Amino acid sequence: MKIGAKFPSRMPTSYVLKQIAAPPPAAAYHPTTLLDGKVRPPRISYRDQGRIRKACRMAGIDPASIGLPPEVVTYPAVKQPKGSEKEVKKYTREKNIVENMAKMDERIAEWKEERRKLKESTKPELPF
Incomplete structure (x- = not known):
């Protein structure tokens, strides 16, 4: 049973704790x-940097205070769901429906304005 981020399944290693302490x-x-022109990897690997960052979060320490660079998120914020093609199409269709419903009030107002202008243009100038 996972309890949460404050209580990890494993405690940080002594190497990680040493990087935080000194x-x-x-x-x-x-x-x-x-x-x-050759690029050498950092002295502390990216995986270990992630472990150090996680230990800092658990301890309530700002990772930037010990010299860690800001975390770079490389994955998209919204992931497409995995599944069959039919399920993916259904998901994207529902997403489009929600977006279009959010714009519906504006579209109705535009339609009413166009209809009013059309009715006004077809109306004769003379009253009889």
């Missing part, structure tokens, strides 16, 4: 570019 220089978290 943080390395900020350059250890960034990749290094050599003179010949």
Whole structure:
């Protein structure tokens, strides 16, 4: 049974705790570019940076205070659901319906305005 982020299934390793207690220089978290153009990975791997960031969150410490760069989210905010093609089409159709219903009041107002103008233009100028 998972209880939550405050109580992890495993405690952080001694390596992670050491990085929090005595943080390395900020350059250890960034990749290094050599003179010949080759890029070397950071001294502290991205996976370990994630572990350190998670331990900081659990302890209530700001990760930027120990030199960690801001977290970069590379995945899209809204993921498409997995499933058959029919289910995906149904999901996108429902999503479009919700978006169109949000715009419905504006569309009705525009339609009424166009209808009023059309009726006014067909009305004869003379009253008889």
